[in-house]
Amino acid sequence: MASLEKFHGILPAFYACYDEEGNISEARTKDLCDYLLGKGVQGVYVGGSSGECIYHNLDERKAVLTYVANQLRGKMTLIAHVGAPSTRDSIELAKHAAELGYDALSAIPPIYFKLPDRAVFKYWSDIIEATDLPFIIYNIPQTTGYTLSPALFAKMLENKKVIGVKNSSMPTMDIERFKKVGGDDVIVFNGPDEQFVSGRIMGADAGIGGTYASMPELFLQANEWVKAGKFAEATAIQSDINDIIIALCSQDGSMYAVIKEVLRRKGVDIGGVRAPMHNISEEDLARVDGIVQMIDQAVERHCK
Numbered sequence: 001m002a003s004l005e006k007f008h009g010i011l012p013a014f015y016a017c018y019d020e021e022g023n024i025s026e027a028r029t030k031d032l033c034d035y036l037l038g039k040g041v042q043g044v045y046v047g048g049s050s051g052e053c054i055y056h057n058l059d060e061r062k063a064v065l066t067y068v069a070n071q072l073r074g075k076m077t078l079i080a081h082v083g084a085p086s087t088r089d090s091i092e093l094a095k096h097a098a099e100l101g102y103d104a105l106s107a108i109p110p111i112y113f114k115l116p117d118r119a120v121f122k123y124w125s126d127i128i129e130a131t132d133l134p135f136i137i138y139n140i141p142q143t144t145g146y147t148l149s150p151a152l153f154a155k156m157l158e159n160k161k162v163i164g165v166k167n168s169s170m171p172t173m174d175i176e177r178f179k180k181v182g183g184d185d186v187i188v189f190n191g192p193d194e195q196f197v198s199g200r201i202m203g204a205d206a207g208i209g210g211t212y213a214s215m216p217e218l219f220l221q222a223n224e225w226v227k228a229g230k231f232a233e234a235t236a237i238q239s240d241i242n243d244i245i246i247a248l249c250s251q252d253g254s255m256y257a258v259i260k261e262v263l264r265r266k267g268v269d270i271g272g273v274r275a276p277m278h279n280i281s282e283e284d285l286a287r288v289d290g291i292v293q294m295i296d297q298a299v300e301r302h303c304k
């Protein structure tokens, strides 16, 4: 069993970076890579939900994987999300990620048609078979409509290339169950950022999250407090994080559009979001000032 140490820590879910016309931008993708590298995060999860993969064609998804690898390979841990509507496309993405030197693959279950566990097992197994890379299951029932059971997780773990699960379901008990099935030989990632601290306490070894890049300092510090057993300090940060997430989700624009505006204020312009997601409104612009202030004040309070 290869060491799982490189998968520990705070791994922001990487955002789609667009130019002014809404096309994937290589330059802006590199800017976001540099920003996150400078913040000291341990890795990135590329092409997942926060990466708007569901709105990208295959060439765009390959381009994002390429631009990130070219900028960050060897500097932090790189996980490629390769889940796609068809097994064929997922395998093409998996092979591409392997050629680029990614550290691991990950995939949601099949989407749209409700397929039985045996089809989900076959889908993930076919992707795993396509390369030598380790594989991380992505469980996100609220968007896929499919819930990974501990029994299927145990069956998947019989394949030694399966190293863990990124769990985005809301009950932290799911994290505890997956950890119980896998033990120390697997890595369980906390998915819901609103309960990062409780997810870690219930057994998650690390976190992958869609809001991390908007406030990496807070998640990095919360993780340090958890590691040190300082749960009151960690929970105080989580409480501020939750106020910020609620604000990010309460605007006219989608959460990702608001986060991208926050990043723009911090000097990283990665464009807007792709329709049908909503971009921010005129009214949001003024309110984002308040969100940036909340983030800066929380960083000042907890990380200085």
Ligand SMILES: CC(=O)N[C@@H]([C@@H](O)[C@H](O)[C@H](O)CO)[C@@H](O)CC(=O)C(=O)O
Pocket (backbone or CB within 6 Å): 013, 014, 045, 048, 049, 050, 051, 140, 142, 143, 167, 168, 191, 192, 193, 194, 208, 209, 210, 211, 245
């Ligand atoms: C449903 C959903 O999108 N969950 C997010 C969370 O990080 C989420 O953005 C956050 O908890 C705010 O609600 C992640 O689990 C997804 C993720 O990391 C990704 O693949 O981008």
